[in-house]
Amino acid sequence: MGGKILLAGIEIPGIRGFDVYRANGGYAAVEKALREMTPAQVNAEVTRSGLRGRGGAGFPTGLKWSFLDRKSDKPRYLICNADESEPGTFKDRYLMHHLPHRLIEGLIISSFALGVKTCYIYIRGEFKYLVGVLEKAIAEAHHHGYLGEHILKTDFSLNIYVHPGAGAYICGEETALLESLEGKRGNPRIKPPFPAFKGLYGCPTVVNNVETLATVGPIIGMGGEEYSKLGKGKSTGTKLISACGNINNPGVYEIELGLPVEDFIYAPEYCNGIANDKYLKAVIPGGSSVPILPADLILSTAKGEKRLMSYESLSEGDFLTGTMLGSGGFIVFDEDACIVRNTWNLAHFYRHESCGQCSPCREGTGWMEKVLYKIEHGQGKMSDIDLLVRISKNIEGNTICPLGDAAAWPVASAIRHFRHEFEEHVLHPAEVLEKERRLSASFAV
Amino acid sequence: MFKVTIDNQQVDVEEGTTILQAARMIGGKVVPPAMCYYSKLRGSGGKCRTCLVKVAQSSAKDPRPMPKLVASCSTPVQDGMVVQNLTSPEVVEARKAIVEFLLLNHPLDCPVCDQAGECDLQDLSFRYGMEETGSEEDRREFPVTDIGDKIKLHMNRCILCYRCVYTADQLTDKRLHGVLYRGDVSEIGTFIQQAVTNNFSGNMIDVCPVGALTDKTFRFKSRVWFLNPMNAHRDCPSCSGNVTAWMFGNEIYRVTGRKNQYGELEEFICNECRFEKKDPGDWVIEGPRHIKRQSVISANHYERMKKQSVIKPIEGIMEDPE
Structure with a gap:
């Protein structure tokens, strides 16, 4: 099942540090992007990869980036949404904890593509221990010349700041996040105007999920065309799924989109079946906010086809008999669950x-x-x-x-x-x- | 100029106008109700959701309807936009639901509330609400907070429209109160108990659509419909001095700003005019204010009927008997 792209090298001891990460092919994508490509080419690669927002809505990332107001003379901002608070979702925490440099790498390339000089990681307040991990990674990248002024002796400069929230789920909503980042009460803004035109401090802003931005590095490394071959249909690439509930092996798994749900629940390399030999009763496949589905509808669609782990297949039948992939918080209930x-x-x-x-x-x-x-x-x-x-x-x-x-x-x-x-x-x-x-x-x- | 159609009535408006403003240009029943939007306060609106309307056609270029109901107070118009307010059953249903939500935790203590008779929430529920609710739960209660000797805060009645916050932000030099906590326990308060004292803070009372902020100098003095609202003015060093004096015989019971037909102040007035000047000798009384016929305040006030006030059908819609 699809090679590990986002979590590649996670088993290597010390991969959290810069030296080990660099020795295992890290930051090669940054060098490739900054030395050999133009921002427009990076944008085109991301569009070609078919990458979709991993935060829940599944909006195509390339399209979202194309909305950014590039005519404005104001500074632009890139915001990494690390306010992962959806019950059942813990993939970003895992990624940032074990591979902080994969995120930093993605942020550098994305900022380069968008012409951003300041990037914020808005991290959930409860992830306090991760602030240190990320700040250490940022300091290491600074020290080795991948952040700061004139990165790799090019004209491109970038600074990344980590900003912890105060522990509100609503601040994961992009406009509430912006308010909170500006130091105000985290109330969502009324749209329009959209952040692509008036975001942080009234400037053009792109807000993306941690996993989305971290995926940009591997996309540039392997090429958008190659990445789009993974997955199924319009659900390209791999996705982190955080599985929890009454299963034998809870944890974070990187799956190739298009994997049958049945395989994901019962295969030994993933959830490995329902705990205590009980029966499967229901699944919430994308974090607590997506509709719950009973066992028969999660394993196969109303039409009798096999249900796959992809944006399209899970939403087959709309809300009547379907659900959403959402953020990938896979919550499994056994027969005893109320x-x-x-x-x-x-x-x-x-x-x-x-x-x-x-x-x-x-x-x-x-x-x-x-x-x-x-x-x-x-x-x-x-x-x-x-x-x-x-x-x-x-x-x-x-x-x-x-x-x-x-x-x-x-x-x-x-x-x-x-x-x-x-x-x-x-x-x-x-x-x-x-x-x-x-x-x-x-x-x- | 953009052409907009609201409930089958067309109007030409400037670019950047919101649907609600366009509807107000047409006037009458096509105007959606607004509990939180206040045209004179920047950034207000979008919160109460009573002004939701259906956009049946986004623009002349893009004739698709908008997928959700939109808040008319914060959605700018497009050329060729077609909007349905009362002509859309979906909007009427949604508005009923919103009124139900607003009343869910409202104490309904109208019989002892000073705002009764001039309360936007009363009018709203009378016009758009249902006769009963499915709720059997206890209503939310807040501890009483004292915010000074002039303004009475009654948090149980608040619908969190944020108007008073914007007023304090934009009218006074320093805002002393704000919205504390979140969700259904969020409340208006000063956090550390202190008095809201700014000279223009009294306008919070006038912008409040419900009885959450009332005038302590007028508390329990009289029901508003027993009083005669009179236009009055005085030479005031800090504000325009144009006010409404609410009189009973020759006595002034209270002073408020002058409100237009949408319940919005024409001019903000200072606290001195509002709270200190209750002697008729302080004011030049100009004459009685026009009262809407359907207002409870108009009971026992007889006016000569104007020609327009005869109810006449215009394309199926009854004209407001102004």
């Missing part, structure tokens, strides 16, 4: 993380959480289930930023596919609570 409890847990998270700026999200997330709490704790009514559907429908699409959608989708999809479980909670609360109590007791050894 979907209602899980949905309540997620609703609780989104209520806590809503910024409170626009009314549907501020009020709606709290309302959903309260109703789900009632159902989970045996005080629900049948009409509450339809009420949840109505609230999620009213939030969806009516908010400033996608957090409203992210809060509404898990609830709507859980009811769509597991309505019987909600009904069981309402009709037989005593039995359900007793079952859950017994299960949680069996775990607490």
Whole structure:
């Protein structure tokens, strides 16, 4: 299964340091880009590679870069979005922890392509230990002349700064991130204007995910054409998937897009099947905000085709029978998992993380959480289930930023596919609570 | 000039105009309601989502509809844009939902609220809201915060429109209050208890669409519909001195700025005019202000009906009886 591109060399001891990384072919792509290519050529390679944003939306990176306002005489900024806070997603943390130089390399090449002189890594506040790792890597790159003034004796200069956030999920939304970086309250901005025209300090800005930017190095190294041969269809290349839940081998895996979901769950080199010989019940394949799918729909589409780990295949059937690849936070539930409890847990998270700026999200997330709490704790009514559907429908699409959608989708999809479980909670609360109590007791050894 | 069609009525507007401003140029029922947008405050709008409209055609060049409902107060118009406000069932449904969300944690203590009778949220829910809600939950409550001897903050009623924050930012030399915390527990406050004292801080009361910020000098003195709003002016060294004096007989109960038909202040006034000058001798009374017929304040105030105020159908839409 597809060679390790992004995580290549991760097993080598000391790869976190500059010398070992350099000795294993690191920074060759930077030299290639800066010495042999023009910024336009780098842009063209990235476009040719078909790389899509790895943060969740899957927007083509080359196209996003082409939107940048290049006519403006203001400085441009590149921002690396390392505010990875989606429940179930921990791929960026893994990448930055083990291969910080792969990210720095990608940032140098991307900044060169975009004509950026200042680049910020906006890192999640809880990743405090990673700030040191990244700052050490930046200092090493500075010391060896890959950062600072006149990199590799060319006209290109670049400085990278690490900026830790204060621990808000919403600051992963690109405009809230910009506000936070400017030192303001992390409220998403109202678009338009888009960051490509008016971003950080009112200047043209590109915001990309850690994995997206780290992939730019290997793309330049191997060529965009070669990279686009990996994967399937419009989902080119490889993707980091962070698998967790009731599986035998949780962890971060680099897969070639187009891998069948069944193989990913059951193959020994990946998740290696469901833990304790239980059955697969449901999967949230792309981080907590994407719709949950029951076992039959995650393994094959409604049309009976094999479901693949790719942007297109996972969204086959739209939200009725499909979901999204999202950020690659693969959460697996076994037969014992309570979907209602899980949905309540997620609703609780989104209520806590809503910024409170626009009314549907501020009020709606709290309302959903309260109703789900009632159902989970045996005080629900049948009409509450339809009420949840109505609230999620009213939030969806009516908010400033996608957090409203992210809060509404898990609830709507859980009811769509597991309505019987909600009904069981309402009709037989005593039995359900007793079952859950017994299960949680069996775990607490 | 851009041509925009809103609810089948066409208007020519300058480039850069928002849909809401274009709708206000047409006037009448096509104007979407706005709880957070305030034309005189930079950066306001986009938050309450009551002004959501459907864009059925993005522009003459690109006739595709926009995928989501857009906030009309912050979306600039394009040439040939076709907008649906009340003619789109989707918008009407969404607006009902937004009103429900806004009222979800609102205490509905209108009977004891000084804002009742001139409250934007009352008007909004009367016009667009549903008769009942699906909510049975307890409403959110905040501890009482004191922000000075002139302004009363009643956080339970707040809908977090951010208007008062923008007012303090753009009108006073130093903002002393802001939005604290996040999500459904976010609140307006000064964090460390201190008084909001700036000479123009009283305008926060007038921009507040609900009863979250009210005048302490007028607290529980009278219901607004028992008072006569009169245009008055005085020679004020710090502001224009053009105000509305709310009178009962010969007594001035309170002083506010003059509001236009969208509830926005025509001019901001200073705290001295607002809080200190309650003696009729301080003011030159010009005469009564025009009151909307549908306003509760117009009860027992009889005016000669103007010709336009006869309800006449224009392309299926009733004209506002102004």
